[in-house]
Amino acid sequence: MAKIKKAIPFEFVIENLFPANPAVKPMFGAYAVYIENKIVLILRDKNDEDSGVWLATKVEHHASLKKEFPKMRSIIIFGGGVSSWQVLQKDEDDFETNVNHACELILKGDERIGTIPKPKKKSTKTKVKSRKSKE
DSSP states (O other), rough: OOOOOOOSSSHHHHHHHHHGGOEEEEEEEEEEEOOOOTEEEEEOSSSSTEEEEEEEOOGGGGGHHHOOOTTOOOOOOTTSSSEEEEEEESTTTHHHHHHHHHHHHTTTOTTTTTTTOOOOOOOOOOOOOOOOOOO
């Protein structure tokens, strides 16, 4: 049986970022959006309060971004508290307007949005080379 591929939520985001050649990768039941080596957004559409577009940012940028996105808040799915991931909730009246503005900031190279992911840890397993038996 063929696996049914889910549609990427909020596809207008990919269209907006098209000039920057975004890469989209599945991540934890959502979709991560990369521009070059930076993760900039996560597109997540579930039935909970963290559904929407997540902005990859740093805590030191929260105050200035909050001036542009007053309803932006930290995601709570990972236990609450202040998070580097900030969400523009899909249920807000100004959701599309805010997401479009975030896309504009990304296209302009705004340093407040986007982080370079930490390199993946190498496996701790050691590979054992097989020896050829002498005959």
